[in-house]
Amino acid sequence: MMSIKEIKDRILGRSDEAAAPAAAATAQPIIMYSTRFCPYCMRARSLLQSKGWDYEDIPVDGDQARRSEMMQKSGRHTVPQIWIGDQHIGGCDELFRLEAGNQLESMVMGEKQ
Numbered sequence: 001m002m003s004i005k006e007i008k009d010r011i012l013g014r015s016d017e018a019a020a021p022a023a024a025a026t027a028q029p030i031i032m033y034s035t036r037f038c039p040y041c042m043r044a045r046s047l048l049q050s051k052g053w054d055y056e057d058i059p060v061d062g063d064q065a066r067r068s069e070m071m072q073k074s075g076r077h078t079v080p081q082i083w084i085g086d087q088h089i090g091g092c093d094e095l096f097r098l099e100a101g102n103q104l105e106s107m108v109m110g111e112k113q
């Protein structure tokens with residue numbers, strides 16, 4: 001049975017070794033700038049975790065330098081902002097669009113985009 005902490009961690013999209021199984025490495029690295037409580041970030045995190053993929057989550061909550069870096073790299077100001085390899089794919093909506101179009105896995109697991 002899951003502990004209250006594990007249930008909370010799941011809901012909040014946190015992952016630690018106790019709460020989540022080890023994630024698998026991907027051919028293309030996945031990077032996501034996010035904030036902890038943004039619902040779009042939580043949805044994106046949840047999709048990536050459901051795939052079992054390892055990804056780098058860069059928190060920008062209260063970190064203006066990181067947020068500026070995200071804005072400069074993406075040209076956008078909302079979170080999340082996600083990259084697969086060198087390719088900026090956008091936010092949560094775009095991530096789910098790729099999944100719905102069966103393109104996400106091949107981008108993540110492909111050698112080149």
Ligand SMILES: N[C@@H](CCC(=O)N[C@@H](CS)C(=O)NCC(=O)O)C(=O)O
Nearest residue numbers: 038039040077078079080091092093
């Ligand atoms: N369509 C975007 C929506 C993202 C979004 O609106 N994120 C909110 C946080 S939940 C945000 O960054 N708001 C700050 C702003 O609009 O400047 C996506 O799918 O990622």
